[in-house]
Amino acid sequence: MRRTGGVLPEGGHDLDPDGIGEMDLGKIAVLVVNGAGRVVRCNAAAAEIFGRTREALLGRSAADWFPDETGQSVVARTLADGVRFEDAASSVSGPSGVRIPVAVSSAPITGPDGLPRGVLASFQDLSGIRQLQQQVLQTEKMAAIGQLAAGVAHEINNPMGFIHANLFQMAEYVSDLRRVSEEVDAMRKAAEAGNAREIAEAAGRLGAVSDELDVDFLLSDLTKAIRESQEGSERIRHIVRDLRDFSRQDTAEHVLADLNQCLDSTANIVWPMMKHLVVLEREYQDLPGVRCYPMQLQQVFMNLLVNAFQAIEEKREVEPESGRIVLRTIHRGDRVVVSVTDSGVGIAPADVDRIFAPFFTTKPVGAGTGLGLSTAYNIVQRHGGSLDVESELGRGATFRLTLPVDGVADA
Amino acid sequence: MRDAPALLIVDDEARILSALRRALRREGYEIVTAETVADALRILDERSVDAILSDHKMPGMSGVRFLEEASRRRPDAARMIITGWTEEIPRAQLEEAGVCALVTKPWDDARLKATLRRALGVTRPGAG
DSSP: OOOOSSSSOTTOTTOOOTTSTTOOBTTBEEEEEETTSBEEEEOHHHHHHHTSOHHHHTTOBOTTOSBOTTSOBHHHHHHHHOOOEEEEEEEEEOGGGOEEEEEEEEEEEEOTTSSEEEEEEEEEEOHHHHHHHHHHHHHHHHHHHHHHHHHHHHHHHHHHHHHHHHHHHHHHHHHHHHHHHHHHHHHHHHHHHTOHHHHHHHHHHHHHHHHHHTHHHHHHHHHHHHHHHHHHHHHHHHHHHHHHHHHSOOOSSOEEEOHHHHHHHHHHHHHHHHTTTEEEEEEEOOOOOEEEOHHHHHHHHHHHHHHHHHHHHHHHTTSOSOEEEEEEEEEETTEEEEEEEEOSSOOOHHHHTTTTSTTOOOSOTTSOOSOHHHHHHHHHHHTTOEEEEEEETTTEEEEEEEEETTOOOOO | OOOOOEEEEEOSOHHHHHHHHHHTGGGTOEEEEESSHHHHHHHHHHOOOSEEEEESSOSSSOHHHHHHHHHHHOTTSEEEEEESOGGGSOHHHHHHTTEEEEEESSOOHHHHHHHHHHHHHTSOTTOO
């Protein structure tokens, strides 16, 4: 590491770092960078985030620190063009190379000639906040699953019901077959003894038992019962797999995902709870891969679907007719649009503006956290997209999610 | 010899119908099945049955509502619900539909058989 001995290397002579003091602002980290892009002052909070001593930070080049969403250094841009940043999302390399998410603000320090002579930057460690956001996300997701629990349980209970009954019946079939097998044994023994009369008698009994038990039917129905039970257990396996997939958290990396597929797999989980009340229509266009956190987007889809269903359920209390949910995906240039339209109660005009606000809910206590749509809104924003709603009270609503194809910015 | 008692089973899940048929094979009933409420009502328009065993959660119409409809067509048929979610159905609705037994899914074969025998015992066999 190159250190330039003195505190004021070349280009920094207009900036007097003395008299600024300790710059102790609690958790707010502060750096002063000179015209050569080197750290000339820093406070204890900054040193702590970097996991170094203040002395070790001084003189280091900050010209590539704090990459913005395009990957360019906030320090370098402020120094070069005088651009100001306010709470820009960025990160720093902490102790042992871990990336620490920070919000960074920067302003140019200009000399008497008005030209930039240095940069004043402040930043805050967002790890704690990010963790909290992650927890809220996970909590909201689990709450969404909770709302599905009854439907999912029903969907598992049906195959369980017939598998359970089939097992009983198959046990009975096996004991019937054992009776047949006993008669076969008796006949073989008679054959070994070579007594014609005994053989004839045994054959008669075997015939009688086979007829009584209807062995042909029994064998074919046993095969059928096994096949049906296998199908049932396969169904349960799928439901459990879908649920497990959904409750999983995203990896830190964004990936290219097929949103039609994400939408489908979310719809599969929600479908059991709504299928007796809802007709589901899909109008999908071919979509390019979208750079995103697929589990988070699935959480958004889940929220929109659950809301759509609840709106239909509510309307049914007044008008008992089945509802309709239409899932649409559209590819438009460098954007994709995913929309969920329901034929439910709709949203009162006064509520439309508040609908994405945290803790806003019109649902009864226990039916929602009031965080569903605000979480969805945040997730979509983090993907560089937008979420909006159109509704006619009493007629239904359409939630429309627009995402850039190369979506999410690095956190 | 008296005709075998006729039992109509309604469930939107074909595998459940198949398993119930299997479980009741030796009970000596004439078993008729329907996968939709519409089919079940059509059957009831055409013939009489001694008992009806219906799923509750079905598309279009709930089991209890169906049994209410069914009672208009065949008032003498014993009416039973088979569902995983007995607690979801309000008592008043069950009474209104004249439901005489609730069977939970997954069912216990022996208890199901006993319930059906009892239900069929309280109606006039071959009524309608």
